[in-house]
Amino acid sequence: MAATFLLLGLIVGGAAVYAWARGQIRSERRAADEKLALVQDAQSSWEERMKAATGDALSRSQTSLLELTEAKLAPIKETLQKFESQAKALEERRLHEVSRIGEQLRSVAEGQEKLRTETGSLVTALRAPHVRGRWGEVQLKRVVELAGMVEYCDFRTQQSERDDDGRLLRPDMVVKLPGGKCIVVDSKVPIDAYLDAVNAVNADLKKAHLARHASQVRDHIKKLGQKRYWDQFDSTPDFVVMFVDEGLYRAALDQDGSLFxxxxxxxxxxxxxxxxxxxxxxxxxxxxxETVAESARAVSALGKELYDRLGVFANHFAKVGRGLDTAIGAYNQAVSSFQTRLLVTARKFPEHGVTNDELPDVGQIERKPVELVALPHPDADADAA
Structure with missing residues (x-):
């Protein structure tokens, strides 16, 4: 029974404690809610204040930063502006230069076209035999001028001779040698096959034209040798010089090394x-x-002639000396006769009052030899120095 009452008291006490604790918890919760509301209000207020302060500071910082950035970037901005203006000027100059280059390229293209046309005309002209011959003569004459040979003095052009059969032989040039000798020079321009080889686009065709070119050079050599100019011109060595362009001869030698x-x-x-x-x-x-030798021979002849004339003059001079010696002897004899024969008698006239003037004395000329001193030779003075 007592246990029942004890259990019941525990239940009632637990319920009372529960009710009290529940009310206490509610009160504390309510107080906590109020504190939380106050904290939230304070936090909201502080957040608003912080936002306002931060916004102002940020605005001021942004303004200061922009001003500082503009101040720092001002030289860069100025440099970029200068660079932009220079870039524009360079672009305008580039466009102007490109335009000029375009005009120059057009001029070059026109010049190349004109050169191609003139080259074609020259190639066509060089295929004519008389044009080739004239070109070879002009080139030959230029070579002779470079060598210092004066026309019609040391060489002659287009001199004609006839062989034993009456055929006319006319070499392009006959070079005169000292001693009356001469060398015959003939210019040849075997260019037909060479031009075909230059214009050929196929390697085999080019090789065939070059082989034909070498054959043409060999044919010119053979025909020139058959003319035998050395039989028609006096004092000519038994060979003739065949003048040919360097490029033409080298191209022929590359194909036929036995041409020489x-x-x-x-x-x-x-x-x-x-x-x-x-x-x-x-x-x-x-x-x-030869000119020096001729001058030496002329000087020798003049020296001989001068020596002969000096001999004649010396003979005349010796004759004059002998005449003077004879004249001096005759003069001294006349003076001796005058003094011993005439003056002795004439000086007696003053004694008789005829005159008071004295007669002058007349002396003889002494034959005293004069010692001749030879002048020193210039070479001796140079050696002494």
């Missing part, structure tokens, strides 16, 4: 401009030496 031997066997010396200049300068040097 063929020329030597035919009595033909193939000469390029450089070789001919060397030959002609050698001849010019020979002419200079």
């Amino acid at each position: 031997e063929a020329g030597a066997e035919s009595g033909v010396i193939v000469a390029s401009p450089a070789t001919l200049i060397g030959l002609l300068r050698t001849v010019a040097y020979g002419w200079q030496q």
Whole structure:
């Protein structure tokens, strides 16, 4: 029974404690809610204040930063503006230069087209035999001028001779050598096949044209050797010089290396401009030496003539000396006779009052030899110095 009452008291006490605790919890919750509301209100107020302060500071910072940035970037902005203006000027200049280059390229293209046309005309003209011959003569004359050979003095152009069969032989040039000798030079321009080879686009066709070019050069050598100019011109060595362009001869030699031997066997010396200049300068040097020798011979002849004339003059001078010696002897004899024969008697006239004037004395001329001193030779003075 007592236990029942004890259990019931515990239940009632627990319920009372629960009710009290529940009310206490509600009160504390309510107080906590109020505190939370106050904290939230304060927080909202502080947030608004912080936002306002931060916004003002940020606005001021942004303004200061922009002003500082503008101040710092002002030189860069000015540099960029200058760069932009210079870039525009360069672009305008570039466009102007591109325009000028375009005009120049058009002029070059026109010039190339004109050059191509003139080259074609020149190639066509060079295929004509008389034009080729004239071109070879002009080139030959230019080489001779470079060598210092004066026309109609050391060489002659287009001199004609006839062979035993009456055929007219007319070499392009006959170079006179000292001693009355001469060298015959003939210019050849085998250019037909060479031009075909230059214009050929196929390698095999070009090779065939070059082989034909070498054959043409060999044919010119053979025909020139058959003319035998050395039989028609006096005092000419048994060979003739064939003048040909350097490029033409080299192209032929590349195809046929025996052309030089063929020329030597035919009595033909193939000469390029450089070789001919060397030959002609050698001849010019020979002419200079001949001129010096002629001058020496002329000086020798003049010396001999002067010596002969000095001999004649010395004979005349000796004759004058002998005449003077004879005259002096006759004069002294006359003076002796005058003094011993005439003056002795004439000086007696003053004694008789005829005159008071004294007669002058007349003396004889003494034959005293004069010692001649030879002048020193200039070479002796130079050696002494």
